[in-house]
Amino acid sequence: MAITLAALAGLAFALARPAPYGSDQSPCDTIYHGYQCQDEISHYWGQYSPYFSVPSDIPDKLPQGCSITFAQILSRHGARDPTASKTAQYNATIHKLQANVKNFTGPYAFLADYEYTLGADQLTVFGQQELINSGIKYYNRYEQLTSHLTPFVRSSGEARVVESAQNWTQGFQAAKFADRRSGRADTSYPYPIVVIPETDGENNTLNHGWYYVFLLIVCNAFESGPDDNIASDAQAQWAAVFIPPIRSRLNAALPGANLTVAETVYMMDLCPFNTVASSNSTISAFCALFTKEEWHQYSYYETLNKYYGFSYGNPLGPTQGVGYSNELIARLTSRPVDDESSTNHTLDSSNVTFALGRRLYADFSHDNDMTAIFSALGLYNGTTGLLPNTTILEAPQANGYSAAWTVPFAARAYFEKMECFGQREELVRVMVNDRVLPLTQCGGDHLGRCTLDAFVDSLGFARGDGDWDQCFVGNHTS
Numbered sequence: 001m002a003i004t005l006a007a008l009a010g011l012a013f014a015l016a017r018p019a020p021y022g023s024d025q026s027p028c029d030t031i032y033h034g035y036q037c038q039d040e041i042s043h044y045w046g047q048y049s050p051y052f053s054v055p056s057d058i059p060d061k062l063p064q065g066c067s068i069t070f071a072q073i074l075s076r077h078g079a080r081d082p083t084a085s086k087t088a089q090y091n092a093t094i095h096k097l098q099a100n101v102k103n104f105t106g107p108y109a110f111l112a113d114y115e116y117t118l119g120a121d122q123l124t125v126f127g128q129q130e131l132i133n134s135g136i137k138y139y140n141r142y143e144q145l146t147s148h149l150t151p152f153v154r155s156s157g158e159a160r161v162v163e164s165a166q167n168w169t170q171g172f173q174a175a176k177f178a179d180r181r182s183g184r185a186d187t188s189y190p191y192p193i194v195v196i197p198e199t200d201g202e203n204n205t206l207n208h209g210w211y212y213v214f215l216l217i218v219c220n221a222f223e224s225g226p227d228d229n230i231a232s233d234a235q236a237q238w239a240a241v242f243i244p245p246i247r248s249r250l251n252a253a254l255p256g257a258n259l260t261v262a263e264t265v266y267m268m269d270l271c272p273f274n275t276v277a278s279s280n281s282t283i284s285a286f287c288a289l290f291t292k293e294e295w296h297q298y299s300y301y302e303t304l305n306k307y308y309g310f311s312y313g314n315p316l317g318p319t320q321g322v323g324y325s326n327e328l329i330a331r332l333t334s335r336p337v338d339d340e341s342s343t344n345h346t347l348d349s350s351n352v353t354f355a356l357g358r359r360l361y362a363d364f365s366h367d368n369d370m371t372a373i374f375s376a377l378g379l380y381n382g383t384t385g386l387l388p389n390t391t392i393l394e395a396p397q398a399n400g401y402s403a404a405w406t407v408p409f410a411a412r413a414y415f416e417k418m419e420c421f422g423q424r425e426e427l428v429r430v431m432v433n434d435r436v437l438p439l440t441q442c443g444g445d446h447l448g449r450c451t452l453d454a455f456v457d458s459l460g461f462a463r464g465d466g467d468w469d470q471c472f473v474g475n476h477t478s
């Protein structure tokens with residue numbers, strides 16, 4: 001848990017300088033604006049992009065004459081290795097290439113002695129540093145509150161998520177320590193973290209249920225019914241458009257390779273995964289095998305996965321985020337959780353596992369769950385209709401929605417309440433990766449703010465438990 005002396009020295013140095021400044025771990029990553037190397041491609045890796053500040057039409061700084069009264073962060077874990085099944089497939093693809101291609105030339109030359117060394121599922125060192133940076137940034141942004149209060153922290157149970165929560169509190173605590181150069185220790189550190197297991201049938205609002213298990217049905221129609229195939233179907237349609245030219249080019253340049261469509265996508269995946277696996281997050285040689293336009297196409301391919309898997313493209317996607325939305329309402333209004341979807345009433349009625357009346361909260365989760373939560377909250381729910389499967393709709397034209405803009409590695413949403421001079425009611429604001437959402441659904445003002453009442457009123461979908469009742473209709477038999 002201990003912060004190294006070098007990190008502390010770097011931090012003290014950093015705090016003495018105006019933002020933005022870089023962490024001492026990576027020349028590509030900065031505490032305040034995230035990953036910036038080759039941003040014309042690295043911000044187009046879908047959910048495999050490392051966190052970066054998303055362009056915002058509304059300034060993200062604290063409005064003048066206001067003081068923050070509440071700040072909740074909902075964070076994705078940091079950059080990780082590929083999942084276990086993907087890492088096996090990537091490795092097999094590399095072995096197939098090296099077995100069949102006799103001559104690697106030009107930009108492909110590095111493949112001749114590239115060694116596949118990526119692990120599975122765990123945070124990379126860079127991913128840990130992303131969360132340390134996130135804790136520092138949050139501390140400094142909300143210094144009015146963080147200098148004298150500690151956050152109430154929850155984490156979904158998978159190891160990389162819990163570790164992310166720990167690294168975030170490390171950064172938070174280090175910033176607090178540096179803030180009080182006198183060196184007075186924060187005696188409540190390490191802060192307690194409520195870890196909610198991801199086991200089947202657990203009502204975990206930071207992780208949707210996975211499987212139908214005997215007598216423990218967690219939204220069965222979503223998890224194992226027909227809705228389960230929509231995302232892969234949408235992606236296959238888009239892959240049929242953009243992958244063939246890329247595949248032909250690779251196969252022509254690598255005689256004997258005979259890469260499939262899926263393997264061509266894997267070759268692209270290896271760019272972000274090798275980048276975040278290098279300790280200084282240097283852009284990998286895989287990235288140069290593809291054009292800028294192809295990275296936009298790839299990013300959209302990942303966007304379709306999230307949108308048709310967990311957002312408005314899936315009939316039960318937004319419903320997976322209802323439990324968390326109702327917990328957010330409870331915290332914003334200091335009233336008990338009112339929810340009959342996926343919350344755990346035992347956890348949410350205890351002040352040990354779900355404290356009400358706090359001002360600082362931090363929750364740690366996954367990209368899919370955050371996508372569902374944003375959707376249940378009505379964010380990005382514009383008038384453009386379903387995302388097209390055969391042409392790109394870039395984020396600025398899609399109500400600000402894309403996988404890279406919403407759920408990159410170490411993604412973070414801030415839910416803020418503020419009291420402002422001359423304003424009787426408390427105001428709410430939502431930021432996703434530093435982009436202030438306009439909140440038109442509750443009459444957001446020019447700074448993206450709604451009154452608390454108007455914000456809660458706009459959450460009728462969540463307050464009515466979404467379409468949870470449809471989780472159990474359909475053809476499932478036990």
Ligand SMILES: *[C@@H]1O[C@H](CO)[C@@H](O)[C@H](O)[C@H]1NC(C)=O
Nearest residue numbers: 101102103104105106109253
């Ligand atoms: C590899 O390809 C390059 C360029 O086409 C060629 O010059 C070279 O002779 C080839 N080497 C082998 C070992 O085939």
Ligand SMILES: *[C@@H]1O[C@H](CO)[C@@H](O)[C@H](O)[C@H]1NC(C)=O
Nearest residue numbers: 087091092095116117118119
């Ligand atoms: C990759 O596959 C090879 C051959 O099956 C195996 O020996 C090696 O351990 C694998 N490497 C990784 C990092 O999974």
Ligand SMILES: *[C@@H]1O[C@H](CO)[C@@H](O)[C@H](O)[C@H]1NC(C)=O
Nearest residue numbers: 001125128129163166167170
């Ligand atoms: C992140 O947290 C884990 C678990 O507490 C710790 O082992 C690791 O050293 C931390 N990472 C860094 C970069 O400090």
Ligand SMILES: *[C@@H]1O[C@H](CO)[C@@H](O)[C@H](O)[C@H]1NC(C)=O
Nearest residue numbers: 201202203204344345346347
């Ligand atoms: C609710 O949480 C309690 C306490 O952690 C746990 O024992 C129980 O299994 C959970 N129940 C469900 C249905 O999630």
Ligand SMILES: *[C@@H]1O[C@H](CO)[C@@H](O)[C@H](O)[C@H]1NC(C)=O
Nearest residue numbers: 230231233234386387388389
């Ligand atoms: C995209 O494909 C999905 C899955 O087949 C489908 O549900 C959706 O309607 C398609 N979107 C459009 C705009 O056609």
Ligand SMILES: *[C@@H]1O[C@H](CO)[C@@H](O)[C@H](O)[C@H]1NC(C)=O
Nearest residue numbers: 100255256257258259260261
């Ligand atoms: C390429 O792979 C496909 C299977 O994906 C196979 O049917 C075909 O015979 C292979 N072609 C060559 C030239 O090896």
Ligand SMILES: *[C@@H]1O[C@H](CO)[C@@H](O)[C@H](O)[C@H]1NC(C)=O
Nearest residue numbers: 026027277278279280281282
């Ligand atoms: C980044 O790390 C790689 C090896 O992981 C090394 O080759 C490279 O020189 C490093 N670059 C910088 C700028 O530190």
Ligand SMILES: *[C@@H]1O[C@H](CO)[C@@H](O)[C@H](O)[C@H]1NC(C)=O
Nearest residue numbers: 203340341342343344345346
């Ligand atoms: C878990 O969710 C189910 C489905 O909404 C609900 O019936 C059950 O009461 C919940 N369990 C707990 C412990 O809150």
Ligand SMILES: *[C@@H]1O[C@H](CO)[C@@H](O)[C@H](O)[C@H]1NC(C)=O
Nearest residue numbers: 349350351352353355356357
């Ligand atoms: C939590 O609830 C218990 C029982 O209702 C009460 O005694 C205790 O003071 C509460 N603790 C906090 C920190 O609010």
Ligand SMILES: *[C@@H]1O[C@H](CO)[C@@H](O)[C@H](O)[C@H]1NC(C)=O
Nearest residue numbers: 318375376377378379381461
């Ligand atoms: C999204 O917008 C549509 C159309 O206005 C509305 O019917 C739906 O309830 C909204 N969904 C959410 C989750 O707010």
